[in-house]
Amino acid sequence: MxxxxxxxxxxxxxxxxxxxxxxxxxxxxxxxxxxxxxxxxxxxxxxxxxxxxxxxxxxxxxxxxxxxxxxxxxxxxxxxxxxxxxxxxxxxxxxxxxxxxxxxxxxxxxxxxxxxxxxxxxxxxxxxxxxxAFAASTLTPNPTPNPTPNPTPTPTPTPTPTPKPTGRCQQSNGKCYSDPTDPCTGTCQSGLLGSNCTCV
Incomplete structure (x- = not known):
């Protein structure tokens, strides 16, 4: 043979x-x-x-x-x-x-x-x-535990800005103020005292 x-x-x-x-x-x-x-x-x-x-x-x-x-x-x-x-x-x-x-x-x-x-x-x-089909099986002889995923942090919403008060322009120490109780820096329209101003 x-x-x-x-x-x-x-x-x-x-x-x-x-x-x-x-x-x-x-x-x-x-x-x-x-x-x-x-x-x-x-x-x-x-x-x-x-x-x-x-x-x-x-x-x-x-x-x-x-x-x-x-x-x-x-x-x-x-x-x-x-x-x-x-x-x-x-x-x-x-x-x-x-x-x-x-x-x-x-x-x-x-x-x-x-x-x-x-x-x-x-x-x-x-x-x-x-x-x-068997090669793709998810069963393994020594399975390792899947780590718990960290939750994605929820973004903190940004606060909506509180509108600044508007009022009559006042001047003090060379700055424009709209309200003496809340002296925010403002821009007087037309730059005149007594005209409307908006705080920025």
Whole structure:
């Protein structure tokens, strides 16, 4: 069988010996461990599973007893589940079908130990972005209280000026007054004593 990895409508970022793949069609991000990363890159439509197994045996420091073909099939299964395998260009050979995760895990655990299991699995970790309706939700895990807005102060109305009295002009100390009891400075009309004046 010759797997063909999907390379369209995705973004790939390499981090150390792992790869982050963002699927723009499904708004999903997948982190591939080193084995899944190598399987993804070797699944180019030219390499069979046996070819990929040969490459991985040469490149990875795995125990000789590790079922490398089983790991490749698990990686292909995970890649396919994440929509990262575009197609298989040839039907699988009969003995390649039906590799179970439990069988590979059990054999690997017996031969390589628990530390190897932790390094090999999970093959792919995925995060799915929320739908736009959920992304716009106002619910947050740790909501912060909204501060109470300060009320806008009501402007104090400016008092309407009290009209100044008007009356007969009187003069005292060179100033014009309209009323001796309320001596406001005024302007005498025509500048004559005894004429009307308006206080200003």
């Amino acid at each position: 010759i797997p063909v990895a999907r390379t369209t409508n995705i973004l790939i970022t390499e981090v150390d010996n792992e790869v982050m793949i963002y699927d723009r069609e499904r708004d999903a991000c997948h982190c591939l461990n080193p084995i899944a990363t190598k399987v993804y890159y070797y699944a180019d439509g030219r390499n069979t599973v046996d070819d990929i197994a040969t490459f991985l045996e040469q490149e990875l420091d795995l125990s000789e007893d590790v079922d490398i073909r089983g790991l490749i099939w698990l990686a292909l299964e995970e890649l396919e589940r994440c929509h990262l395998i575009q197609e298989y260009v040839r039907e699988p050979i009969a003995d390649e079908v039906g590799v179970s995760r439990r069988k590979v895990l059990g054999k690997t655990a017996k031969l390589a130990g628990a530390a190897a299991i932790g390094a090999l699995f999970p093959m792919i970790q995925s995060v799915i972005a929320p739908k736009p």
